[in-house]
Amino acid sequence: MDTRLIAKNATALGVSGILAKAITAVVGIFVTRYLGPGPFGDYSTAYAFVGTIILFSELGISQLMVQEGSRNAAVLPKYFGNTLAFKSSAAILCYLCMLIFMFFAGYSPTVKAMIVILGVAVSFNALNQSVYNYYQAIQKMYLAAGFQFLTTLLIAILTIGVILTGLGVVAITVTHLVSYILISILIYLALKGKVKPQVEAHSIPTMVKKGLPFGIHRIFYNIFFQLSILVLSLTATNVEVGIYSAAYKLVLMLVFLPSLMTSAIYPALYQLGESDQARHQDTIEKIFKVLSAIGIAGSVLIFILAAPLVEWLYAGKFNESIPILMIVSWFFALECMSFSLGDVLTTTNRQWQRTIVQGSALLLLFILIMILNPYLGVYGAAYALIIVEIYIFSGYYFLVRRGVYKIRIWRQLPLIFLASALMAGTAWISKGWNPLISSALAGIVFCTVLIALDHDFRKIGGYAFGQIRKLSKK
Numbered sequence: 001m002d003t004r005l006i007a008k009n010a011t012a013l014g015v016s017g018i019l020a021k022a023i024t025a026v027v028g029i030f031v032t033r034y035l036g037p038g039p040f041g042d043y044s045t046a047y048a049f050v051g052t053i054i055l056f057s058e059l060g061i062s063q064l065m066v067q068e069g070s071r072n073a074a075v076l077p078k079y080f081g082n083t084l085a086f087k088s089s090a091a092i093l094c095y096l097c098m099l100i101f102m103f104f105a106g107y108s109p110t111v112k113a114m115i116v117i118l119g120v121a122v123s124f125n126a127l128n129q130s131v132y133n134y135y136q137a138i139q140k141m142y143l144a145a146g147f148q149f150l151t152t153l154l155i156a157i158l159t160i161g162v163i164l165t166g167l168g169v170v171a172i173t174v175t176h177l178v179s180y181i182l183i184s185i186l187i188y189l190a191l192k193g194k195v196k197p198q199v200e201a202h203s204i205p206t207m208v209k210k211g212l213p214f215g216i217h218r219i220f221y222n223i224f225f226q227l228s229i230l231v232l233s234l235t236a237t238n239v240e241v242g243i244y245s246a247a248y249k250l251v252l253m254l255v256f257l258p259s260l261m262t263s264a265i266y267p268a269l270y271q272l273g274e275s276d277q278a279r280h281q282d283t284i285e286k287i288f289k290v291l292s293a294i295g296i297a298g299s300v301l302i303f304i305l306a307a308p309l310v311e312w313l314y315a316g317k318f319n320e321s322i323p324i325l326m327i328v329s330w331f332f333a334l335e336c337m338s339f340s341l342g343d344v345l346t347t348t349n350r351q352w353q354r355t356i357v358q359g360s361a362l363l364l365l366f367i368l369i370m371i372l373n374p375y376l377g378v379y380g381a382a383y384a385l386i387i388v389e390i391y392i393f394s395g396y397y398f399l400v401r402r403g404v405y406k407i408r409i410w411r412q413l414p415l416i417f418l419a420s421a422l423m424a425g426t427a428w429i430s431k432g433w434n435p436l437i438s439s440a441l442a443g444i445v446f447c448t449v450l451i452a453l454d455h456d457f458r459k460i461g462g463y464a465f466g467q468i469r470k471l472s473k474k
Contacts, residue, residue: 020152041242045233046114048226057090060215062133069137081197091123121177154179213351220358228381247325258339289412295336302329327382334389341396357395419449
């Protein structure tokens with residue numbers, strides 16, 4: 001295990017990922033404020049629709065490439081070539097399905113126009129994602145991080161241009177199309193002469209079959225994020241969809257953190273899953289501790305500061321979103337806590353078990369939304385989301401304890417709860433201040449308690465402080 005390479009990848013992914021998400025968050029907030037509840041509801045509907053259907057172009061072969069390529073680099077040319085060939089054909093089929101299904105959904109002309117444009121955009125991005133998976137397999141995620149950051153930056157610049165010129169919501173979707181095409185061209189130029197993908201058509205069905213556990217789980221996992229918006233788009237007004245999405249997407253902006261933290265060490269986890277169960281367990285328990293601290297602290301802070309955050313971020317245009325944000329804030333904590341448990345199943349060849357949990361959770365979410373929405377309106381979707389996240393965490397925990405190893409996670413939580421409670425008190429006292437100042441003060445209290453009382457967090461704090469000192473000297 002090359003720890004220096006892991007550290008390089010983790011740093012690149014961390015820095016670029018955080019910067020990219022920060023840019024996305026800022027631009028997303030400006031877009032939400034600019035559009036208002038109705039048009040933003042149309043915008044959210046179109047993105048949920050195309051983002052769901054394009055998932056079926058994957059079917060897991062990219063993740064299979066990461067798994068097999070991490071273990072044996074000799075198979076990468078074939079896996080990479082077959083992945084690109086399969087996804088190109090599948091993306092075209094998915095786009096045709098988008099065009100057909102949007103008429104049956106009864107969407108407005110504005111939403112249909114956005115679907116036509118976004119469908120092409122996400123098809124290009126689907127191919128780009130497979131290149132990023134290739135870089136992950138050869139443990140050069142820092143290259144993928146660079147392209148992903150550039151994509152975000154291009155979209156942000158073009159979107160701000162749309163807002164400044166006063167163009168409509170459809171024009172915002174064009175920014176994604178232009179950006180993804182440009183990045184695809186740059187990726188092609190970067191790979192030209194360096195990688196020689198090999199297409200073996202007869203082996204593609206076998207790859208798809210082996211990749212299905214990953215693919216089906218990815219489909220279930222990502223549809224899960226979009227399902228509440230999709231159901232509301234068919235049963236509620238665009239204004240109600242906009243109000244719900246304004247709160248929900250604030251939390252979704254943070255959900256990238258679990259995958260960001262684990263993607264850099266996935267190859268190592270795959271290896272340890274086969275060779276050293278004790279080290280695998282120790283690594284996972286440390287990941288769980290860190291993710292739980294991030295998730296619980298984040299959810300507590302959002303819950304306490306929901307009102308000032310929404311009022312400040314959206315200039316008072318989405319105040320109806322405040323109680324929804326207080327509910328869905330706990331989605332982040334539960335997602336962080338369950339993610340590392342799911343990774344145990346993935347990296348120990350139990351992906352089907354993870355897929356079954358995610359698939360049943362998707363079905364449960366749909367049922368709960370349909371039951372609760374007639375009585376609670378858009379609040380029903382929020383409550384359903386939290387109930388199902390508890391189900392996912394419980395399901396993963398049961399499967400890991402029963403079939404893998406006796407993972408020890410509860411001992412990690414008391415100190416995190418203590419630090420979170422002190423942070424919550426600080427945030428409550430300073431609630432009348434600007435939410436950024438209040439959040440920063442509460443975050444300092446939280447980190448101080450963890451670093452003072454826990455050895456692992458003290459090491460993380462020491463490393464972070466050391467990196468800051470190095471940067472300051474430069």
